[in-house]
Amino acid sequence: MVLESVPPFVPVLVAAAVAAIAPRTVGHAVGFLATAGVAVASLLVPSGTHIPMRLFGFETVLFAVDDFSRMMGVIFGLIGAAAVLYAHASEADGRMTAAALGYVGTSLGAVFAGDWLTLVFFWELMAVTSTLLVWHYGGAAVRTGFRYALAHGIGGSLVLGGVVWQYAAEGSFLFGANGTAGMAGPVAPALMAVGIGVNVGFIGLHTWLPDTYPSPHVAASVFLCVYTTKTGVYAMFRAFPEGHLWIAYMGGAMAVFGASMALLQEDMRRLLSYHIISQVGYMIAGVGIGTTLATAGAFGHVFNHILYKALLFMSIGVVIYRTGVEDITEVGGLWRVMPVTFVSYLLGAAAISGVPGFNGFVSKGIVIAEAHKSVENVVIGSKSMPLGGEDLLWWLLIVGGVGTFMSFIKLGYYVFFHGPATIDPDDARVGQAVPMLAVGGLCLALGLLPGTLFGILPDTATVLEKYATYTVPHVLEAVALGTAGFVGFFALKTPLSKATWIPDVGRVLNLLVFYGGRALVVGVTETWAAVDRVAVAVAGGAMRVGADPQRYAYRAADRLPGVKAETRANGGRPGTLDLRVSMGTSVFLVVAALTAALAVLLLV
Known part of the structure; x- marks a missing residue:
């Protein structure tokens, strides 16, 4: 009964308040218990649970559980608990963790909302709490935090405009009001696509992401890499539950653009930040394709990406924490002196690249398979057009996959292998190693046992019926991508090292x-x-x-x-x-x- 009457954001926000005033260890312990409890409660709460209420005088649903919100609650709580442990071991103070828990709590409020008004209410609070998390670090993070706040203020205003337009058309804020799937009319969908596009990093609206995520405390980056963009993917699905042609192709373009820009970076966290754009592109492509299987693949990739991206930010965060160095050209040979961190990085890099046996291979494979000669609504031009037509979206996702292999070969090569170790830092602390290895183990387990992942996804029966993970074509495709990425990086290593001056549009926009x-x-x-x-x-x-x-x-x-x-x-x-x-x-x-x-x- 308690599970059905207390929304998941409540204990996490209470924990945030405790963390702000309690001794550091006590605050982190409460935060860990609250977030871990949310993960368990999200698994156990019955589908169909909802709490109706009136917000600002309108009919709303504060807490609604279905297969999509349940999955988001599980992974948000799970990675929140790991990030709190990591933050404590990385010497984050109580106020930073309080801001982070506020960020987690408001994100949970958004994904468990049963209507647009409640979602946008928590959406705006999510922007506020994440901005405070960035600002807390001071220094350069203050300026990037202002730009972050400005971007999300504009995006949130567009989302609010779309929600108001939806209410004017339907007379209700509830999801699916009057039998309408998604947003009604031409104006509300356009406002929502652009407004949510800010959060997920649409090309041209993405500049806040690589600008902000490298600037705060290394533990803050772990929280930031998870919640904003994935809540955006969730909202994009709610707005376009049947998919949309141009959203699918924007996802494909993001996959290529993010990976390409990542290859040009020398700042470790900036490289990882561009790869958020690339990987979110696969999720957006799945939402845009709109089939049951593609949507399940998109949400599977949400789940998996949260695991391996948090793992990568934790692993690289340890390198920065121990060395004080952010530039990949200033370190090297660290695998000898930081073996635990190196193993954790390998697990995350293999997962994000889609190596068979890891979770990224499972979910990315579903989206790529659905994009390949199977869905009429993502065909542009003639079907027989070379490298286009029914193959265009598939090619974009394939090229993005090659770029992903190249990027993480580059990052691992320069940080852990290139040259002898010129510094002798300590390896990860126990409190850092435990969440890193635990998350890395999950990346491997969900790859070896994909049925476990399918059991968490929406439309489990459809996924089990229509998709087989380990087939010869799927494995050969992954091997080909890996081979192309390996050869491509070492063939282009010198030109890439000289092309780091190429600016992103963010340099002009800033x-x-x-x-x-x-x-x-x-x-x-x-x-x-x-x-x-x-x-x-x-x-x-x-x-x-x-x-x-x-x-x-x-x-x-x-x-x-x-x-x-x-x-x-x-x-x-x-x-x-x-x-x-x-x-x-x-x-x-x-x-x-x-x-x-x-x-x-x-x-x-």
Whole structure:
């Protein structure tokens, strides 16, 4: 009964409050228990559980459980617990972990929402808590945090606009109101696609991600790499449950773009950040394809990506924590002195690359298989078009796969193999090694036992019926991708090392935002100052006229054409004026007065 009456975000937000004020170890222990409890509770709570309520006077559902939200709750809680353990061992303070737990709690609120209003409420809180998590580290993270907040403020406003438009069309915020699948009409879907596209890193809307994730504490990066983009994928599915052509192709383009940009990076966490864009591309492609199997593959990849991406950020985080170095060219040969960290990295790299036997091979294979000559709604142009038509999306995902192998061969080569170890750092602490090896073990176990993963996914029966993981074509495809990636990296190693100057669009956008923002602030303040000067001048003039109205009336009348103003020297009331006008001026004034009166009568 408790599982059905207490939404999962509640204990996590309570833990966040405790972590903010309790001793560091106590706060982390409470956070670990709360997040681990959410993972277990999400498995046990019955499907169909919901808590209706009124939010801001509207009918909403605060807590709704189905196969999709259940799976998100399990993995969010599981990796949250691992990240809390890692944060404690990495010397994160209580306030940072409090912000991180607030981030986890608001993300849980978003994925368990049963309506758009509740989802967007937690969506905005998620942006606030994650910004606080970035800012906490200080230094360069403050500036990147401002850009992060600006991006998510714009994206959140677009999502809110789509939600309001949906309510205007359907008269309800509830998912599936009036039997409508997804968003109604042409405007709400467009607003939602772009707004959610900010969170998932659509090309052109992605710059906040590689800009922000390398800047805070290494433990903060572990939390950040999980929740924002995956909540975005979940929301994209809710908005487009039947898929969409251009969303599928945006996913394919993201897979290629993210992997390509990752190959040009020398900052370790920036490389990993670009690969979030690439891997989320596979999830977005699956959502865009829209078949039952593709959607299950997309959510399977959400689950798996959270595991191996958190593992990679933890492993590289240990390298940075122990060496203080972020540039891959300044380290090397670390496998000899950091064997636990090296093994953890290998597990994560194999999983993200899709090596057979690891979880990434399972979920990525489903999406790629559905993109290959099977779905009519993702065909552009003629089916027989070379490298296009029905093969185009498949080719994009294949090229992204080769780029992934190349990227993680590059990262592992430079950090753990290239040259002798010029430094002798300690290996991971026990509190870091335990969550790393546990998550790495899950990556391997779910790859060797894919049925376990399928049992967590939505539409388990369909996946089991229509997809076989370990077939000869699937394994040969993975081997071919790995071989191409290995050969490609060592063939292009020298040119790639010289191409790191190639900028992302973010370099231009950041300058435009900085100088454009400054110009906007200066323009607004200077305009306000000019209005203020005018208002002061008008007020001062009014005071002067009020003090001596006769004088100013005389001066004004004397300037009128055809009017001669004279003061009476003798007789008459004091302060009166004699006005003498010509016949032409008199006629004009009478006609103007009559015209104005006629216009008023006609309008009334």
